[in-house]
């Protein structure tokens with residue numbers, strides 16, 4: 012099965028995680044609460060009423076986890092730094108928190124694994140009043156970037172500012188399914204703007220400290236296909252793509268938001284200042300793209316859908332099979348998405364920073380036969396190799412995720428890991444997909460796994 016896939020020998024293979032989803036250690040080393048701690052504490056927000064207090068206990072088990080990565084032949088590791096661990100409420104460095112990441116980086120180095128750090132994967136410090144609705148938060152994020160550049164910058168060859176700002180902005184402030192749980196359309200567009208402003212200010216701040224870091228951002232652009240050929244559905248699908256893609260990609264390249272999105276910010280239009288666009292448009296060394304599935308959009312029916320301009324049709328599985336979380340398995344969407352984005356924006360070199368599937372198969376007799384995930388990875392990597400052969404500049408791939416982990420509003424009910432985690436005992440068991448990926452990586456790079 013692996014024979015059909017070919018990748019350049021320089022292709023970078025790795026796995027991805029995020030701080031809140033794996034670390035735990037919520038009250039250790041002076042860590043402050045984030046909006047996700049607060050969100051988890053609100054009844055009804057998380058499916059299984061769980062939280063991130065312990066998660067995979069990676070805060071204590073990082074040496075074991077890094078050794079596991081190395082044993083699986085993973086040579087690149089994308090993780091996020093918890094802002095709340097490394098900076099106190101006065102904006103001063105927290106030595107104990109920084110020390111955790113130094114020890115993690117030591118361990119990675121010892122195993123020959125190259126780090127790729129994300130500064131913000133949704134865990135905003137609770138004490139920042141107004142969160143992303145407050146313009147000042149963008150400046151605070153730049154202060155945090157400056158701190159990391161000074162304290163850890165010499166150890167970090169590749170850094171992304173934000174992970175999936177669409178989720179923070181729209182799932183957090185419009186749908187209300189992610190922290191902080193608001194349902195306010197205008198606010199979600201203000202948050203989107205402040206996130207992109209924060210990105211630009213952070214790149215400026217980092218560059219003022221160091222010039223040798225490859226800097227980028229991680230987005231989750233989405234293909235939104237119309238539910239039917241009816242003009243209203245086609246128009247809705249277009250609006251969905253403007254929100255998911257153009258709102259974030261346009262500012263990166265100095266382009267204004269589309270008129271439809273400018274109109275939706277309504278009474279809060281003044282919060283976007285004329286000088287902001289130039290700040291957002293910092294030159295980038297790379298872009299990270301996360302791909303899981305596509306969306307199907309239809310014309311709005313309810314009032315909130317009308318404010319948004321579209322509604323998403325939940326997939327039924329009739330057209331494409333579904334993963335355990337109910338997302339369509341649609342590998343050709345990866346190719347369609349990359350081709351579409353490259354036609355519209357002058358993207359820098361691309362890394363696929365997340366791709367993976369929820370396959371909740373359990374462990375039996377010490378083995379986890381996650382057949383669906385293995386098939387998912389195989390078909391998506393086949394699509395990726397086709398893109399690379401066609402000349403698209405895609406340099407690496409990080410599978411989401413190393414470990415089963417805290418899957419946000421789904422709690423621990425959805426498993427995305429290539430390694431199974433038994434949360435009662437914190438036992439890690441590599442799944443069939445991990446072994447399959449290991450064989451593929453080994454074949455394509457000719458490098459044996461490091462012990």
Ligand code: GBH
Pocket residue numbers: 029032174175178186231301303323365411418419427
């Ligand atoms: C990524 O988010 C995250 O970066 C990662 O932390 C997470 O664990 C992983 O993927 C798996 O979820 O239009 O309302 O139906 C992916 C976020 C969530 C974006 C679902 C699109 C559809 C929301 N995706 N979403 S909706």
